[in-house]
Amino acid sequence: MNQALLQVKGLKKSFNGIEVLHSVDFSAEAGKVTALAGENGAGKSTLMKILMGEYQADGGEVLLEGKKVAFSSPHQALKNGISMIFQEMSPFPELTVAENIYMGREPHRFCFLKKKEQNKMAEEKLAELKIRLDIHKKVKKLTVSELQLLEIAKAVSYDSKVVIMDEPTSSLTAMEVSLLFDTIRMLKERKVAVIYISHKLEELFQIADRVCVLRDGSIISSRPAEEVTEDVLISEMVGRELSQIYPKTDKTIGDVAFRVEHLARRGVFSDVSFEIRRGEILGFAGMAGAGRTEIAEAVFGVEHYQAGRIFLHGEEIKIRHARDAIQNHIALIPEDRARCGLNLSGSIRDNMCVTILDRIGKCRHLIASRETEREQTSEIAEKMRIKMSGQEQKVLYLSGGNQQKIVVGKWLLTKPDVIIMDEPTRGIDVGAKYEIYQLIQQLAGEGKAVLIISSEMQELLGVCDRIIVLREGQIAAEMDVKEASQEKIMAAIVNQEEERRKN
Amino acid sequence: MKLATIQQHKDKLSKLGIVFVLLGLIVLWSCLSDAFFTTNNLLLIIKQVTLYGILVIGMTFVLVTGGIDLSVGSIVALSAVFAAHYCSGEYLELPLIVPISVAVLIGTACGAVNGLGVAFCNIPPFIMTMCMMLAARGAAYVYTNAKAIFNLNEAFVNISNGFLGRTFDAAGKVDQYGIPYMVFYFLAAFAIGIVLLHCTTYGRKIYALGGNKEAARYSGINTRWIEFSVYVISGLCAGICGFLMASRISSGNANSADGYEMTAISAAVIGGVSLSGGVGTMYGAMIGVLIVGVISNGMDILGINTYFQQILQAVIIFVAVYIDVHVNRKRK
Numbered sequence: 001m002n003q004a005l006l007q008v009k010g011l012k013k014s015f016n017g018i019e020v021l022h023s024v025d026f027s028a029e030a031g032k033v034t035a036l037a038g039e040n041g042a043g044k045s046t047l048m049k050i051l052m053g054e055y056q057a058d059g060g061e062v063l064l065e066g067k068k069v070a071f072s073s074p075h076q077a078l079k080n081g082i083s084m085i086f087q088e089m090s091p092f093p094e095l096t097v098a099e100n101i102y103m104g105r106e107p108h109r110f111c112f113l114k115k116k117e118q119n120k121m122a123e124e125k126l127a128e129l130k131i132r133l134d135i136h137k138k139v140k141k142l143t144v145s146e147l148q149l150l151e152i153a154k155a156v157s158y159d160s161k162v163v164i165m166d167e168p169t170s171s172l173t174a175m176e177v178s179l180l181f182d183t184i185r186m187l188k189e190r191k192v193a194v195i196y197i198s199h200k201l202e203e204l205f206q207i208a209d210r211v212c213v214l215r216d217g218s219i220i221s222s223r224p225a226e227e228v229t230e231d232v233l234i235s236e237m238v239g240r241e242l243s244q245i246y247p248k249t250d251k252t253i254g255d256v257a258f259r260v261e262h263l264a265r266r267g268v269f270s271d272v273s274f275e276i277r278r279g280e281i282l283g284f285a286g287m288a289g290a291g292r293t294e295i296a297e298a299v300f301g302v303e304h305y306q307a308g309r310i311f312l313h314g315e316e317i318k319i320r321h322a323r324d325a326i327q328n329h330i331a332l333i334p335e336d337r338a339r340c341g342l343n344l345s346g347s348i349r350d351n352m353c354v355t356i357l358d359r360i361g362k363c364r365h366l367i368a369s370r371e372t373e374r375e376q377t378s379e380i381a382e383k384m385r386i387k388m389s390g391q392e393q394k395v396l397y398l399s400g401g402n403q404q405k406i407v408v409g410k411w412l413l414t415k416p417d418v419i420i421m422d423e424p425t426r427g428i429d430v431g432a433k434y435e436i437y438q439l440i441q442q443l444a445g446e447g448k449a450v451l452i453i454s455s456e457m458q459e460l461l462g463v464c465d466r467i468i469v470l471r472e473g474q475i476a477a478e479m480d481v482k483e484a485s486q487e488k489i490m491a492a493i494v495n496q497e498e499e500r501r502k503n
Numbered sequence: 504m505k506l507a508t509i510q511q512h513k514d515k516l517s518k519l520g521i522v523f524v525l526l527g528l529i530v531l532w533s534c535l536s537d538a539f540f541t542t543n544n545l546l547l548i549i550k551q552v553t554l555y556g557i558l559v560i561g562m563t564f565v566l567v568t569g570g571i572d573l574s575v576g577s578i579v580a581l582s583a584v585f586a587a588h589y590c591s592g593e594y595l596e597l598p599l600i601v602p603i604s605v606a607v608l609i610g611t612a613c614g615a616v617n618g619l620g621v622a623f624c625n626i627p628p629f630i631m632t633m634c635m636m637l638a639a640r641g642a643a644y645v646y647t648n649a650k651a652i653f654n655l656n657e658a659f660v661n662i663s664n665g666f667l668g669r670t671f672d673a674a675g676k677v678d679q680y681g682i683p684y685m686v687f688y689f690l691a692a693f694a695i696g697i698v699l700l701h702c703t704t705y706g707r708k709i710y711a712l713g714g715n716k717e718a719a720r721y722s723g724i725n726t727r728w729i730e731f732s733v734y735v736i737s738g739l740c741a742g743i744c745g746f747l748m749a750s751r752i753s754s755g756n757a758n759s760a761d762g763y764e765m766t767a768i769s770a771a772v773i774g775g776v777s778l779s780g781g782v783g784t785m786y787g788a789m790i791g792v793l794i795v796g797v798i799s800n801g802m803d804i805l806g807i808n809t810y811f812q813q814i815l816q817a818v819i820i821f822v823a824v825y826i827d828v829h830v831n832r833k834r835k
């Protein structure tokens with residue numbers, strides 16, 4: 001039998017006396033891509049963090065090239081040839097791209113840094129991977145997708161025997177994903193074992209040689225990729241059949257609820273006009289950096305804009321602060337949960353009720369009302385099917401899907417008429433995704449106007465009624481979902497770039 | 504459900520943990536000295552901690568937002584010399600409300616300047632309040648010409664040094680000790696602090712801001728105003744502490760309350776208030792104040808010299824925070 005490069009036998013891990021990994025067996029072969037699929041909270045990240053030495057296993061063993069290993073820190077794992085692209089990226093914001101790639105192993109003579117050589121090495125590495133990044137740029141100035149590219153370059157640059165990729169494409173555009181796949185193929189040729197984790201199932205089919213499904217801390221199946229179909233995979237992951245990926249409900253589209261005219265902000269977006277009808281789901285497509293998020297934030301009042309008018313139910317409204325938006329029943333579910341969505345050190349109830357404090361307080365809304373807070377929280381928690389041990393539980397300890405549900409829930413409490421969702425399903429598992437889609441349909445069915453920003457074209461096509469494609473801060477195309485296709489959207493996104501190249 | 508109850512018990516225990524430290528210290532001192540566990544001495548402890556106890560209330564508001572206020576000690580000195588000035592010399596006969604309001608106004612104004620700098624000019628709290636620390640202390644010296652102000656109005660001195668229910672026998676000796684007024688100030692101040700931080704929507708917003716400022720802004724909270732307001736509260740507390748200080752030491756002295764900001768910060772931290780914001784309670788801060796009071800009172804009674812006390816205090820603060828950090832880490 002072909003000896004696997006990396007073998008995991010009977011691995012166990014508990015947190016707070018709760019076992020999250022039950023005797024997991026798993027292996028990755030050299031020159032193959034082993035995909036690991038599973039819902040959020042299934043234990044994928046925990047398993048990978050044990051391999052990287054970030055956590056220590058409570059039982060079982062890890063064999064690297066047949067030798068038993070147990071790393072006590074990521075540093076040791078790196079030295080022994082395992083590197084990882086982390087789901088939560090942790091770069092050094094004040095340092096440059098090159099410095100980040102070679103952090104901790106800078107080329108040096110005695111104790112003097114060889115900066116020129118480092119830059120040269122970084123440049124070569126990026127060229128080899130066909131990643132376009134300015135190596136002198138400070139990392140804090142990179143966008144989310146550029147950061148992810150940096151993390152990929154960094155992980156690959158260790159020349160490891162095993163490369164673990166935990167959700168490497170969550171913020172990448174389609175083109176960048178295909179670049180990453182080229183990189184993975186290159187790694188395969190070099191006999192590297194790649195462990196690939198992603199919620200995007202179609203990616204698994206494109207790149208994986210073998211697919212393992214992890215559910216509730218146990219390996220459910222492990223098969224060659226050719227033998228696996230999407231339906232089987234999904235039902236194995238969630239442990240139940242999902243009738244459709246994108247649920248649909250009957251709804252009627254009413255009159256215009258929300259209209260934006262000639263919105264502009266210098267250097268970011270210009271002349272953006274669109275409208276959303278009651279019961280309609282509008283989608284914003286486009287590359288990262290096309291201004292989608294910025295437009296949403298301007299409309300919601302957390303970013304400024306220089307020109308343009310906003311109308312709600314035909315009346316012009318002024319929005320200068322998120323408070324104004326909330327008062328006008330507009331909600332924004334932000335892209336970056338950890339940064340702008342949640343107070344991680346707070347309890348579930350604190351997070352839920354923060355948007356409605358001024359509405360539910362007693363005595364002219366000055367005194368906080370614990371009972372109302374409790375009622376509202378349990379009502380939404382039930383509606384959203386949030387898995388929690390109690391309202392006092394800290395949000396920090398919840399899985400990504402449940403955290404996202406809390407962000408959505410806290411905005412539903414404001415009883416919005418217009419709901420903007422920026423990447424509502426980023427980094428959450430199939431089951432939670434399905435619930436979010438159901439919720440979106442339900443909200444539209446109730447006559448609310450919904451705007452969805454997403455980098456996943458499949459998702460936009462499945463969920464929306466109408467799609468607007470943005471390109472460099474301008475509306476490039478607008479199409480009814482019946483006429484839209486992935487190719488059409490892609491064409492609208494790329495068009496201008498090609499034109500520019502011709503010039 | 505099972506998980507929920509485990510978590511709740513753990514939370515309760517960790518909150519009680521700090522109470523056990525306090526009780527443990529009381530038992531320890533009681534064993535070491537007969538003079539410690541007497542009603543009068545326990546009341547004396549509260550009297551001794553009231554001054555920085557009031558500072559800790561304001562400090563807790565600031566710390567929960569993730570800020571820090573280094574200027575409170577200096578603001579106390581500045582408002583103390585002003586209060587002393589307005590109830591001595593040519594102003595001796597003025598009604599008490601005058602020195603009190605002057606002190607409170609000066610404290611609040613200094614706090615407002617801190618708040619403006621931090622919330623509206625984006626100056627880091629450490630730097631902004633350090634500037635205020637220097638400026639207020641300097642202003643106090645300039646105002647008094649570095650000379651202490653003596654001979655204050657007796658009614659004013661009585662504010663901090665008076666007792667409720669103190670009686671004298673025929674020979675003029677103290678018959679019943681009575682309860683120091685300071686004890687009531689202490690309890691009232693903490694009651695107000697607890698209500699404001701834990702029972703109001705304003706308090707909830709402070710925690711939201713301290714936990715994640717961006718998320719708070721996205722949730723429609725006026726983060727600038729909230730941040731501004733906590734420094735005003737801290738300044739107000741320092742102003743109140745200022746006139747109490749002048750009254751207690753019967754003089755206005757520009758070098759009084761030296762280092763009080765550090766005592767206030769350490770009391771809050773011992774009580775479980777996190778320097779990174781969003782975590783901690785007013786109850787914990789109150790216990791923290793009492794622990795600091797009990798430690799120094801006990802050491803005084805045992806006759807440990809002041810310099811050695813400082814070293815011991817450092818050790819105790821370190822141990823308290825060490826335990827807190829590790830309990831928290833385990834819960835993750």
